[in-house]
Amino acid sequence: MTAHTLAAARPVTNGSVLRAWIASPLFLKIAAGAVLLLAWEVTVRALAPAYVAKPIAIARVFTTVISDPQFLAAAGATLGAVVSGLLISLVLGTAVGFAMGRIDPVERGLRYYVNSLFATPMVAILPLVTLWFGYSADARLAVVVFAAFFSIAVNACDGARSVPPEYLEVARSFRAPPRHNLFDIVFPSSLPYLLAGIRLAAGRALVGAVVAEFFISIPGLGYYILYNSRTFKHSEAFVAVIVLVAVGVSFEVLVNWLTRRYLPWARRD
Amino acid sequence: MGPETRRGRYGIVVASLIAGAAVWEAAGHVVSGAFWAPLSATLESFLETARSGFVVRQIMSSFQLYLTGLALAILAGAPFGLVLARLRWLRVALENYIMMLYATPMVALIPFILSIMGFGFAPKVLVVFLFAVFPVIYNTVEGARSIRPELVEIAYSFRTSEWRLWCDVLIPYTLPFTMTGIRQAIARGLVGMVAAEIFLSPSGLGQMIMMGSQNFDTPGLLAAILIIVLLGVGLMDFGRFLENRFAAWRGYNR
Numbered sequence: 001m002t003a004h005t006l007a008a009a010r011p012v013t014n015g016s017v018l019r020a021w022i023a024s025p026l027f028l029k030i031a032a033g034a035v036l037l038l039a040w041e042v043t044v045r046a047l048a049p050a051y052v053a054k055p056i057a058i059a060r061v062f063t064t065v066i067s068d069p070q071f072l073a074a075a076g077a078t079l080g081a082v083v084s085g086l087l088i089s090l091v092l093g094t095a096v097g098f099a100m101g102r103i104d105p106v107e108r109g110l111r112y113y114v115n116s117l118f119a120t121p122m123v124a125i126l127p128l129v130t131l132w133f134g135y136s137a138d139a140r141l142a143v144v145v146f147a148a149f150f151s152i153a154v155n156a157c158d159g160a161r162s163v164p165p166e167y168l169e170v171a172r173s174f175r176a177p178p179r180h181n182l183f184d185i186v187f188p189s190s191l192p193y194l195l196a197g198i199r200l201a202a203g204r205a206l207v208g209a210v211v212a213e214f215f216i217s218i219p220g221l222g223y224y225i226l227y228n229s230r231t232f233k234h235s236e237a238f239v240a241v242i243v244l245v246a247v248g249v250s251f252e253v254l255v256n257w258l259t260r261r262y263l264p265w266a267r268r269d
Numbered sequence: 270m271g272p273e274t275r276r277g278r279y280g281i282v283v284a285s286l287i288a289g290a291a292v293w294e295a296a297g298h299v300v301s302g303a304f305w306a307p308l309s310a311t312l313e314s315f316l317e318t319a320r321s322g323f324v325v326r327q328i329m330s331s332f333q334l335y336l337t338g339l340a341l342a343i344l345a346g347a348p349f350g351l352v353l354a355r356l357r358w359l360r361v362a363l364e365n366y367i368m369m370l371y372a373t374p375m376v377a378l379i380p381f382i383l384s385i386m387g388f389g390f391a392p393k394v395l396v397v398f399l400f401a402v403f404p405v406i407y408n409t410v411e412g413a414r415s416i417r418p419e420l421v422e423i424a425y426s427f428r429t430s431e432w433r434l435w436c437d438v439l440i441p442y443t444l445p446f447t448m449t450g451i452r453q454a455i456a457r458g459l460v461g462m463v464a465a466e467i468f469l470s471p472s473g474l475g476q477m478i479m480m481g482s483q484n485f486d487t488p489g490l491l492a493a494i495l496i497i498v499l500l501g502v503g504l505m506d507f508g509r510f511l512e513n514r515f516a517a518w519r520g521y522n523r
Contacts, residue, residue, distance in 0.1 A: 025361045032362035052385060108278060109285035119501035121460035123376075123467060124474075124494050127482030131304055207374045207460070214379070214468055222377065229380035241377045248372035 053234040058242075065239040071224065075243055078213065078220040081137065082205045082247075085144030089201060093149045094194065097156020098186060107157065114157075118150035122208045126215045140212040140220070147208030148201035155197025159190025192263045195255055202251035206244060306488040311495065314488035324477075328496070331473030334390070335462045338397025342454055346402045347447050350409020354416065354439050364410055371407040375399045375461065379468050388470035393462075396469065400461030404453035412446025413439075441518055448515045452508035459501055474500075 021027055037055045044054045065071050100107040100114070122143055129146070133139035167185050176184075213222030221240045228237035290308055297307025306314075318324045353360040379396060386392035416438065424434050466475020474497055481490025 023358075028358060028362040029365055032366065036366065048385065053381070105281055108281040109288075112282070112286065113289065115505075116498050116502045119456065119505040120494075120498045121463045121501060123460055123463040124478060124497045126467070127478055127490060128494065131482070131487075203372065203374070207376050210374055210376050211464060211468075214376075225377055226380045229384050232384065234381060234384070237380065241373075244377050245369060245373045248374055249369050252368070252372045 051232040051234050053238040057235040058238050061235045062239055062242075065236050071240070074219050074221050074224045074240070077137070077218075078209050078222065079247065081140050081144055081220070082202075082209050085141055085209070086148050086198070086201060086205050088141075088145050089148035089152050089205075090198065092145075093152030093197070093201075094156045097153040097158075097197075098160045098182070098190075100153070100157040101160025101163075101190075102186065114150055114153055117146075118154050122147040122204070123211050126211065129212075130216055135216040135218065137218055139216055140209055140218060143208045143212040144205045147204040151200040151204060152194070152197040155193045155200070156190060159193030159197075160186050162193065163189045192259065195259050195263070199252065199255040202255070203248060206248055206251075210244065302487060303485060304487070306491050310488040311491040314486070315492040315495070318477075318489070318492070324496070327473050327477050331462060331466065331475070334393050334465065334473060335397060335458060338394045338461065339401050339454060339458045341394065342398050342401035342458065343405055343451060345398075346405030346450070346454075347409055350406045350413065350447065350450075351435075351439060351443060353406075353410050354413030354443050355435075360410060360413060367403065367406055367410060371403040373403075375403075376464055379464060383469055393465040393469050393472070396465035397458050397461040400464075401454035401458035404457060405447060405450040408450030408453070409443050409447045412443035415446070416442045445512075445515045445518045448512045452505075452512045455504050455508040456501075459497075459504060463497060 041055050044052050096110070096114070100110055125146060126143065129139050129142050133142050163186050167189070168181065171181055171185055209220065210222035210225075213220040214226055217223055217226070221244055224240045225237045228234070228240075293308040293311075295307075296305050297310060315324065353363065375396070378399065382392045382395055386395065420438050420442075421434070424438055429437075462473075463475050463478075466473045467479060471479050474493055477493035477496075478490060481487070481493055
């Protein structure tokens with residue numbers, strides 16, 4: 001966009017304005033999007049059965065689906081579970097992670113459990129969770145918490161361990177009480193790690209909510225996709241995928257933006 | 270680190286593992302058999318299925334699926350990422366879409382894959398591939414962005430050949446980032462594998478989980494989950510090893 005306006009400001013011929021506009025990043029991105037959508041439309045039309053989702057068909061049903069109260073309720077249920085699961089994991093995960101990072105015996109005692117459950121695909125525990133919580137919304141929340149908790153705990157632990165020891169020494173020489181150590185030193189200096197953990201946890205929580213809905217068939221975006229794709233309404237189902245992608249991308253963008261804006265010295269991936 | 274402190278270190282770890290095993294065992298005796306099974310019963314169930322060769326068959330089947338999907342993802346993702354490293358305009362055009370697909374919960378596509386491709390090996394490989402490919406591309410592109418343009422310019426001013434440019438600048442600079450992507454792909458691919466085996470046609474370890482839960486065979490269910498946990502830990506350690514092995518190549522100059 002800036003390339004375009006800069007080029008237009010100079011007294012130039014129409015040809016070079018056009019050339020500057022074509023070379024601008026925004027044009028490239030829009031053109032690439034158009035090419036991808038076109039390729040999708042053409043491939044599906046040429047090769048796949050009629051019910052398979054295509055951009056034009058999706059665009060046609062998009063507004064009706066997005067304003068359908070049933071769809072909105074499903075989206076609200078899934079996102080509500082994701083957000084509340086993330087908040088629960090954030091509080092518990094930070095507490096457990098900080099305890100592990102600052103207190104050595106706790107770290108040694110819990111290390112294997114936290115690391116191995118962090119490495120466990122949450123899909124594998126679905127049947128166990130349904131045994132404990134029944135086929136209910138509680139089971140979905142439990143899967144979301146399981147998916148999100150460990151990545152936050154692992155990152156909080158790394159963050160608490162990376163606190164520069166000089167800070168703690170200074171605090172000790174001023175006889176700072178432990179709660180000041182925690183809230184004024186450990187917490188702020190592990191913020192970049194916590195944000196990285198939240199970013200990872202948000203993606204996993206979204207996947208957790210969707211697989212839980214597939215498995216236990218309770219209203220939500222995952223079940224909406226499952227139900228509509230079973231009845232060959234792929235375009236309708238794909239609208240739910242678009243919403244999920246939008247939510248996933250917003251989390252990603254939000255955390256990246258927060259890191260860049262408030263913690264520009266500590267961007268880690 | 271002296272021998273005493275080392276012993277103390279291991280002491281707590283061993284004690285915590287023993288305590289975990291004891292809690293698992295005790296919980297199995299206290300709680301109803303439908304909810305939890307003692308560790309002894311779980312291991313017994315594991316040994317029983319191991320003796321008949323069933324476990325080995327299921328693990329091999331899962332591995333075949335996992336490795337095929339992961340290999341395809343790396344073979345497709347890494348070269349594609351490198352091409353984007355070389356062609357700046359293509360990278361600028363596609364990077365937002367790649368980021369979008371990287372953040373997409375791919376599991377949401379499973380019902381579509383099921384109803385279009387049906388049962389069989391190919392749709393399951395596709396699921397593992399979709400889970401694993403975008404971390405590889407995304408991280409390779411991140412690496413490509415970190416290549417300083419001066420390096421390429423200097424290479425040009427010495428009239429470097431295209432081949433040398435790839436070998437000496439592009440690949441060494443992006444490889445550590447690709448390895449980060451592969452580490453993420455190893456973890457995500459495992460989720461994709463289990464999801465494909467549960468939600469598409471049952472096979473491998475996912476089938477063992479489903480059998481355990483449908484037959485109310487809690488020891489069998491826990492045994493299957495335990496295998497997956499151990500597999501996940503092993504694969505994650507391997508991924509970290511790979512990443513650290515190449516981390517030294519990373520340039521700290523941005």
